[in-house]
Amino acid sequence: MVKLTVLYDNTALTPSLLASHGFSCLVEGEENILFDTGESGPLLFKNMELLGIDPGTISSVVISHEHYDHIGGLWHFLCSYPWVTVYILPSFSEATRARIRESGAKCIEVQAPRRLTSSVVTTGEVEGSVREQGLLIEGEEGVLLLCGCCHPGVDAFLERARSWGKRISGFLGGLHLAFAQEEDIDKTLEAMKAEGVGKVAPAHCTGFFATERIRSLWAEGYVPCGVGMTLLWGEEGKGRINR
Ligand SMILES: [Fe+2]
Ligand SMILES: [Fe+2]
Numbered sequence: 001m002v003k004l005t006v007l008y009d010n011t012a013l014t015p016s017l018l019a020s021h022g023f024s025c026l027v028e029g030e031e032n033i034l035f036d037t038g039e040s041g042p043l044l045f046k047n048m049e050l051l052g053i054d055p056g057t058i059s060s061v062v063i064s065h066e067h068y069d070h071i072g073g074l075w076h077f078l079c080s081y082p083w084v085t086v087y088i089l090p091s092f093s094e095a096t097r098a099r100i101r102e103s104g105a106k107c108i109e110v111q112a113p114r115r116l117t118s119s120v121v122t123t124g125e126v127e128g129s130v131r132e133q134g135l136l137i138e139g140e141e142g143v144l145l146l147c148g149c150c151h152p153g154v155d156a157f158l159e160r161a162r163s164w165g166k167r168i169s170g171f172l173g174g175l176h177l178a179f180a181q182e183e184d185i186d187k188t189l190e191a192m193k194a195e196g197v198g199k200v201a202p203a204h205c206t207g208f209f210a211t212e213r214i215r216s217l218w219a220e221g222y223v224p225c226g227v228g229m230t231l232l233w234g235e236e237g238k239g240r241i242n243r
Contacts (some may be wrong), residue, residue: 001029001139001232001233001234001235002027002028002029002119002120002137002139002232002233002234003026003027003028003029003230003231003232003233004025004026004027004028004137004144004146004172004230004231004232004233005025005026005028005051005053005228005229005230006023006024006025006172006203006225006226006227006228006229006230007024007025007026007034007038007044007047007048007051007053007227008020008022008023008024008025008036008037008038008039008043008044008047008073008227009022009023009024009203009204009225009226009227010022010203010204010205010226011225011226011227012226012227012228013224013226013227013228013229014228016050017047017050017051017226017227017228018043018046018047018050018227019226019227020038020039020040020043021039021069021204022036022038022039022040022069022070022072022073022204023036023038023064023069023070023148023149023173023174023203023204023205024036024037024038024044024070024073025146025172025173026048026053026058027120027135027137027146029117029119029120030117030118030119031059031060031116031117031120032057032058032059032060033058033059033060033061033062033116033117033120033135034055034058034060034061034062034077034084035061035062035064035135035146035148036062036063036064036070036071036148037061037063037070037071037072037073037074037077038069038070038072038073039068039069039072039073040072040073040076041072041073041074041075041076041077041079042076043073044073044076044077045076045077047227047228051228055077055080055081056081058081058084059084059085060084060085060086060087060116061074061077061084061085061086061087061105062086062087062116062122062133062135063086063087063088063089063092064132064133064134064147064148064149065089065130065131065132065133065148065149065151066088066089066091066092066093066096067130067148067149069204070148070149071096074086074100075099075103078100078103078104078105079103082103082104082105083104083105084105084106085105085106085107085108086100086105086106086107086108087108087109087110087114087116087122087133088100088107088108088109088110089109089110089111089124089125089131089132089133090109090111090125091125091131092109097109110122110124110125110133111124111125112124113136113160113164116135119137119138119139119234120135120136120137120138121135121136121138121164122134122135122136123135123136123145123157123160123161123164124160126152126156126157126160127152127156128151128152128153128156129151129152130149130151130152131151131152132147132148132149132150132151132152134146134147134148134150134157134173136161136164136166136168137170137233137234138166138234139233139234139235140234140235141169141170141233141234142167142168142169142170142198143161143166143167143168143169143170144168144169144170144171144172144199144231144233145157145158145161145168145170145171145172145173146172146173147171147172147173147174147175148173148174148204149173149174149176149204149205150173150174150175150176151176153188154171154175154188154191154192155188155191158191158192158195167195167196168192168195168196168197169196169197169198169199170197170198170199170200170201170231170233171192171197171199171200171201171202172200172201172203172223172225172231173201173202173203173204174202174203174204174205174206175188175202175205175206175207175210176205176206177205177206177207177209177210178205178206178207178208178209178210179207180207180210182209185209185210185213186213188210189210189213189214189217193217197221198218198221199218199221199223200214200218200221200222200223201223201224201225201229201231202214202222202225203225203226
């Protein structure tokens with residue numbers, strides 16, 4: 001079973017947790033993987049402390065794309081925990097690559113899908129206006145797609161998963177629809193429905209309008225997201241939400 005905990009998001013589920021523009025999610029399983037780091041390292045660490053999470057248990061960091069609100073917290077994190085492996089994309093800047101290596105961390109570029117644990121796979125670099133990677137979390141209830149912003153469009157991620165023989169049944173993360181036209185929002189959500197995505201936890205840059213549309217279209221399958229939300233995926237988890 002994999003446990004996903006949102007550590008950094010534009011909204012928080014309780015007033016005691018800190019909300020800020022950006023995204024980060026902890027993926028706990030046979031290895032603990034930090035997916036994105038938000039913009040501010042101190043804020044990320046504060047939310048971890050409030051949620052009782054020890055950052056020292058994290059062995060890998062996956063950065064979805066190089067935007068400040070996803071990679072900004074990495075530098076603070078690497079100051080204290082430089083023994084991790086950081087998974088980036090070939091499209092990242094040389095400056096970022098050098099800075100990760102200077103910290104002492106191992107830096108691995110992923111182009112094609114790559115397995116990180118027995119139930120977690122990175123999609124590799126998905127092409128789009130901004131190239132991006134997401135994580136595929138495998139469980140008996142299907143595959144959950146964890147994304148930062150979905151800049152290439154969620155359909156490009158669905159296509160990448162399909163080319164790897166996987167269909168997506170759950171989604172957690174940003175859909176980059178905050179400034180999208182209504183017809184583009186509908187097209188995106190229709191593609192997710194057609195794929196058979198039964199559970200959607202929209203976060204970060206999804207936007208209030210698209211989130212409301214997801215809530216009404218998915219009903220029971222809509223998962224309110226924010227800092228502090230945990231989702232269990234696989235084995236006994238069955239996509240259960242803990243709050
Ligand atoms: Fe973002
Ligand atoms: Fe972004």
